[in-house]
Amino acid sequence: GAGVSQSPSNKVTEKGKDVELRCDPISGHTALYWYRQSLGQGLEFLIYFQGNSAPDKSGLPSDRFSAERTGGSVSTLTIQRTQQEDSAVYLCASSLGTFDPRYFGPGTRLTVL
């Protein structure tokens, strides 16, 4: 079956611009997660959705970051007024439930110039 998909695969933007990253989870997966992976760093948790609700937004690095999920499916991570330190690979994962394995998408590589 289809796995988690993310778009775009690569995004280059200028400092100060806004960007939107999209995630299509595996069909039927109610839980969705966003992570960030910087060069040489481990996976940093950003936000978790159960259905369309985000019970925990504490991992978001600043108020420039926001995310939403609609229809219990597609999720969008928005970064406003991008900074160079936002450059990283943004990974999305989904799971059947919160105690099931996460299945990751290929990631979006964001470069802020």
Added chain:
Amino acid sequence: EDQVTQSPEALRLQEGESSSLNCSYTVSGLRGLFWYRQDPGKGPEFLFTLYSAGEEKEKERLKATLTKKESFLHITAPKPEDSATYLCAVQASDDYKLSFGAGTTVTVRA
């Protein structure tokens, strides 16, 4: 706070040379320990979940084991295609989050 430490950071093996990766963890009640494989430029690929001490799981040349303090990923007679970064993560019984280790990068030379 949950902690996951993986060692070594990097491992270079000759094809056919078996070895083990270590994942040490501290967690307040383990719900599950997860192993992932990550190839360059790709997202992590799920390998195994282990739930209780003594449990073992196998997939091709990989075998994961679990004790109360650590997990091992054994690679038997590795091939160059086993080259990747292997990530370990733990989930506490009362938490939805996974805490990831920094990973072990395995390079297998032909």
